[in-house]
Amino acid sequence: ETGVTQTPRHLVMGMTNKKSLKCEQHLGHNAMYWYKQSAKKPLELMFVYSLEERVENNSVPSRFSPECPNSSHLFLHLHTLQPEDSALYLCASSQGGRLYDGYTFGSGTRLTVV
Amino acid sequence: QQQVKQSPQSLIVQKGGISIINCAYENTAFDYFPWYQQFPGKGPALLIAIRPDVSEKKEGRFTISFNKSAKQFSLHIMDSQPGDSATYFCAASSGGFKTIFGAGTRLFVKA
Numbered sequence: 001e002t003g004v005t006q007t008p009r010h011l012v013m014g015m016t017n018k019k020s021l022k023c024e025q026h027l028g029h030n031a032m033y034w035y036k037q038s039a040k041k042p043l044e045l046m047f048v049y050s051l052e053e054r055v056e057n058n059s060v061p062s063r064f065s066p067e068c069p070n071s072s073h074l075f076l077h078l079h080t081l082q083p084e085d086s087a088l089y090l091c092a093s094s095q096g097g098r099l100y101d102g103y104t105f106g107s108g109t110r111l112t113v114v
Numbered sequence: 115q116q117q118v119k120q121s122p123q124s125l126i127v128q129k130g131g132i133s134i135i136n137c138a139y140e141n142t143a144f145d146y147f148p149w150y151q152q153f154p155g156k157g158p159a160l161l162i163a164i165r166p167d168v169s170e171k172k173e174g175r176f177t178i179s180f181n182k183s184a185k186q187f188s189l190h191i192m193d194s195q196p197g198d199s200a201t202y203f204c205a206a207s208s209g210g211f212k213t214i215f216g217a218g219t220r221l222f223v224k225a
Contacts, residue, residue, distance in 0.1 A: 004157070031211060040123070043158075043203065043215040056211055090157050094211075102148045103213065105157030 003027065006091050006106035014114055015081060021109045023074040023091030030095060032074040033103065034066060037088040049074060081113045116141060118206050120216030127223050133191040135219045137204035140185065144206040148213075149178065149189050152201045161202070162189070194223045 004025045013019050025032065034046040048056035049068040063085075065077040074091055088110050092103040119138045127133045137147075145166055150158035164171045164178040164187065171178045177190040191198055201220050207213040 006157075033211070040217060042118070042217045045212065048211040050211060092157070102150075102160035102163060103158075105150075105159065107155065107157050 004091055004093055004104050004106035006089075006109050008109060009107065010110045010112075012112045012114060013078070013081065015083075017081075018077070018079040020078065021076040021089055021091075021111075023076075023106055025072055025074075025091075025093040025104070027093055027104060028095075029093035029104070030071055031093060032068060032071075033092040033094075034074065034076050035090040035092060035105075037090055037108070043090070046076075078111075081111075083113050086111055086113045116214055118204060118214050118216045120204050120219060122219060123217070124220045125222070127191075127194045127221065129194065129196060129223055129225050131194050131223075133189075133194045133198065133221055133223070135189045135202055135204070135221070136186065137188065137206075137216050138184075138186045139206050139214075141206070141208065141214075142185070143208040144214075145209070146207040147178070147180065147187050148205050148207075149176075150203040150205065150215075152203065152218075158203055191221075194221075196223045196225050199223050 007022045031050045036044040045058050046060045047066040052068050067075040088108045090108045091106045094103045148163035149161045151161045152158040162173050162176050175192045180187045199222050201218045203218050204216040205213050
């Protein structure tokens with residue numbers, strides 16, 4: 001399988017639940033990203049990992065916890081979320097040293113917090 | 115200064131017409147300007163990109179026009195087709211790992 005794969009595609013969770021989003025890339029890229037996409041708003045960068053080290057944490061609440069065990073896998077652990085956290089969560093990867101190649105995005109996880 | 119302002123929010127174009135989406139930025143350190151296309155249920159996909167050392171880049175029916183002095187760039191879709199109906203995002207980057215995205219333009223091409 002090629003590209004960036006995200007699971008699950010849809011997730012409904014209660015505010016007291018704990019769940020995890022998974023992202024896997026098969027492109028040999030060395031940087032991975034979590035973005036939040038809400039309606040009519042720009043994509044919001046949440047976290048960046050380069051060579052498995054977190055290099056960006058964009059003032060994201062602690063109820064979101066990323067994990068990057070290796071350069072091909074990225075997780076976003078969720079706990080005690082709020083209804084306003086409902087959104088499409090996108091994972092992306094890039095070859096960090098090559099600025100002009102852009103990002104490859106996954107299809108996202110549609111999260112609904114009830 | 116880190117914002118990228120995109121307009122219009124939505125656009126309806128007749129089949130065969132020209133679709134034009136505009137973006138403006140403030141940070142002169144940006145040196146890479148990609149456009150992404152997103153279909154429903156999919157993540158954004160890189161469509162075309164430009165660097166500020168050129169004023170125009172064309173790939174098939176898609177053209178980026180870049181005005182460095184005005185700090186503006188635009189996407190033109192020639193001979194627009196119903197299959198082009200999607201949401202388009204402009205973006206800007208200055209290296210590192212931060213890319214700033216516009217809010218998106220929802221394009222609908224009428225058959």
